[in-house]
Amino acid sequence: MTGGARLAWICGGLLLLLAAVVLGSLLVGAAPVAPATVFDLITGRGPGQGTERTVVLSIRLPRIAAALLAGGALAVAGAGFQALTRNPLAEPSILGVSGGAAFGVVLGQVSGLGQGIVEALGLTALGFAGALVAGVAVYLIASSADGLPVHTLLLAGVIVGIFFSAAITVLISIVDTNRLGGVIHWLLGSVAPIPPGSLGVFALATAVGLWLVLGQARALNLLALGDEGALELGVDALGVKRRIFAGAALLTGTVVAFVGPIGFVGLIVPQALRMLLGPDNRVLVPAALLAGGAFLLAADTLARSVVAPAELSVGVLTSFCGAPVFIWLLRSRIGRTAP
Amino acid sequence: MTGLPRALALCLLLVPGSAPALTVMDQTGRALDLPAAPRRIVSLVPGVTEILFAIGAQDALVGVTDFCDYPAAARRKARVGDMLAPNLETLVSLKPDLVVATRSGNREETFDQLKRLGLPVYLVDEPPSIAGVLRLVGGLGQLTGRQDAAAAVTAGLERRIASVRERVADRPRPRVLYVLWPEPLIVPGRGSLISELIASAGGESVTADQAQGYPRMSLEAAVGRAPEVIILARHGGGTGPAAREQWRRLESLPAIRSGRLYAADGDLLHRYGPRVADGLELLARLIHPEAFR
Numbered sequence: 001m002t003g004g005a006r007l008a009w010i011c012g013g014l015l016l017l018l019a020a021v022v023l024g025s026l027l028v029g030a031a032p033v034a035p036a037t038v039f040d041l042i043t044g045r046g047p048g049q050g051t052e053r054t055v056v057l058s059i060r061l062p063r064i065a066a067a068l069l070a071g072g073a074l075a076v077a078g079a080g081f082q083a084l085t086r087n088p089l090a091e092p093s094i095l096g097v098s099g100g101a102a103f104g105v106v107l108g109q110v111s112g113l114g115q116g117i118v119e120a121l122g123l124t125a126l127g128f129a130g131a132l133v134a135g136v137a138v139y140l141i142a143s144s145a146d147g148l149p150v151h152t153l154l155l156a157g158v159i160v161g162i163f164f165s166a167a168i169t170v171l172i173s174i175v176d177t178n179r180l181g182g183v184i185h186w187l188l189g190s191v192a193p194i195p196p197g198s199l200g201v202f203a204l205a206t207a208v209g210l211w212l213v214l215g216q217a218r219a220l221n222l223l224a225l226g227d228e229g230a231l232e233l234g235v236d237a238l239g240v241k242r243r244i245f246a247g248a249a250l251l252t253g254t255v256v257a258f259v260g261p262i263g264f265v266g267l268i269v270p271q272a273l274r275m276l277l278g279p280d281n282r283v284l285v286p287a288a289l290l291a292g293g294a295f296l297l298a299a300d301t302l303a304r305s306v307v308a309p310a311e312l313s314v315g316v317l318t319s320f321c322g323a324p325v326f327i328w329l330l331r332s333r334i335g336r337t338a339p
Numbered sequence: 340m341t342g343l344p345r346a347l348a349l350c351l352l353l354v355p356g357s358a359p360a361l362t363v364m365d366q367t368g369r370a371l372d373l374p375a376a377p378r379r380i381v382s383l384v385p386g387v388t389e390i391l392f393a394i395g396a397q398d399a400l401v402g403v404t405d406f407c408d409y410p411a412a413a414r415r416k417a418r419v420g421d422m423l424a425p426n427l428e429t430l431v432s433l434k435p436d437l438v439v440a441t442r443s444g445n446r447e448e449t450f451d452q453l454k455r456l457g458l459p460v461y462l463v464d465e466p467p468s469i470a471g472v473l474r475l476v477g478g479l480g481q482l483t484g485r486q487d488a489a490a491a492v493t494a495g496l497e498r499r500i501a502s503v504r505e506r507v508a509d510r511p512r513p514r515v516l517y518v519l520w521p522e523p524l525i526v527p528g529r530g531s532l533i534s535e536l537i538a539s540a541g542g543e544s545v546t547a548d549q550a551q552g553y554p555r556m557s558l559e560a561a562v563g564r565a566p567e568v569i570i571l572a573r574h575g576g577g578t579g580p581a582a583r584e585q586w587r588r589l590e591s592l593p594a595i596r597s598g599r600l601y602a603a604d605g606d607l608l609h610r611y612g613p614r615v616a617d618g619l620e621l622l623a624r625l626i627h628p629e630a631f632r
Binding site: 029031051055057181182190192193309310313 | 555561563565
């Protein structure tokens with residue numbers, strides 16, 4: 001099979017999976033809405049007003065859109081960071097990049113940025129800036145003469161993450177204990193219905209980030225050969241790295257601005273896909289986009305139905321799934337590199 | 340007086356802990372032995388601060404929390420910090436002879452610390468209800484020797500509460516969603532004061548069936564109960580207006596379509612204090628405006 005055909009098959013399969021998850025998510029929820037009513041409402045034939053319309057069109061649908069965007073963006077950001085650092089454990093939350101983004105966003109929140117479109121842009125910009133600062137800091141701390149050693153990189157990420165979470169605590173304590181509960185809830189990472197205008201900003205910023213990373217999938221493969229190898233094949237390694245880094249940071253900052261720092265999606269999804277599909281980034285990155293969306297949407301659907309009528313924060317669920325995967329990867333990697 | 344009885348009397352006075360001058364029951368039914376009626380009270384509960392002012396016992400109040408903002412004179416009392424983490428040094432330096440506290444809002448660690456410092460703690464907790472608030476007013480009146488003033492306050496509150504109940508009786512009871520906190524969504528459940536206030540104001544709280552006092556609920560579950568009136572609690576931080584937009588977007592909802600999205604001062608409704616009648620009247624006016632024309 002040619003590369004193009006294989007990619008088409010894989011994406012086709014993932015799209016089907018995605019459609020199934022979306023369908024399930026539309027039908028499941030704390031409020032009882034008959035499947036037939038859901039279909040009528042989605043196809044524009046349903047009742048023009050009423051509670052069911054609100055539940056399906058104003059609550060479930062925007063939440064599904066937000067989960068898809070966030071999941072796809074996080075998985076692509078994870079795949080990007082992993083290729084960039086040549087380290088399968090790299091992921092926005094582990095690298096401290098989410099923490100930096102969260103600091104930027106909390107800074108915006110405590111200074112009174114609310115829910116409008118302009119505010120959404122402002123929060124995204126702050127999240128992006130925070131992600132950039134954290135990412136650069138981790139890189140500077142961890143880089144040495146022989147590149148980016150795995151353990152140093154992880155430790156640097158953890159330390160930067162701790163630093164920013166302390167900074168967030170300081171910000172909240174200074175400003176207003178009344179907001180503490182809200183910010184803590186947001187820090188757990190929850191997908192909530194986002195107003196249409198802000199959702200547009202979310203989609204646009206995500207699209208720019210995806211363009212930056214997806215366009216470099218071939219160059220990412222060559223980077224796996226090492227900088228010299230890539231250079232021999234005509235790849236401007238530094239330029240590619242900068243572009244991927246900016247893209248992944250933008251994706252992370254955007255997701256954090258809209259749904260909070262949801263961890264481990266960028267780890268689990270690319271990892272599972274690498275096992276299934278192999279390491280070719282030209283397949284892996286687009287597949288991560290679709291599978292990440294499906295994964296986070298499935299997790300969020302679970303989060304809002306398992307303890308209904310209450311609900312869990314989706315970040316809690318992804319961490320539950322992600323932590324064991326991370327431990328397993330770490331152990332198997334140590335096993336391999338042990339003398 | 341002869342020598343022996345005098346010596347005996349002196350001994351009695353010197354034996355520590357013997358024959359306390361005053362034994363009071365706090366609202367949890369615990370007996371507190373106090374050497375004398377308290378003259379220097381620290382209140383760790385905003386509602387208690389309000390009650391002490393309402394019954395004219397404010398002179399016996401020497402310290403309050405940062406949240407004790409009513410009446411205005413309460414702000415001039417010495418502050419010991421917030422409810423969760425009062426500053427013990429500040430508290431002790433006020434030389435209190437009694438600390439009034441609550442299990443819902445203060446922490447067990449604080450009670451332990453106060454116990455180690457030998458400070459008696461009067462707990463105000465009992466299952467929350469309007470009747471419980473009235474009993475608390477009476478209890479604090481007894482504690483501070485202001486029984487008559489407390490009885491007058493209680494009678495006034497009872498009168499106003501009965502008057503509201505009368506006005507809304509026999510009217511249809513709209514489904515009311517009360518939002519304590521928007522993100523995450525926290526609502527009043529069974530056995531919370533607000534649920535009883537909503538019922539007394541002639542409404543039917545759509546979340547009153549929840550077992551916990553203040554459960555977290557998904558937006559969908561709350562909206563799925565088709566509320567006809569939505570009341571958003573405003574807190575000190577002024578989180579009301581921002582959350583209002585979020586609700587207004589749910590335009591297909593009965594409450595939003597008929598323009599029945601309101602904000603209410605949470606301090607009137609969440610505090611177990613003398614303004615509970617104001618809270619009830621406010622709720623009744625929002626739920627049954629026609630009854631107050």
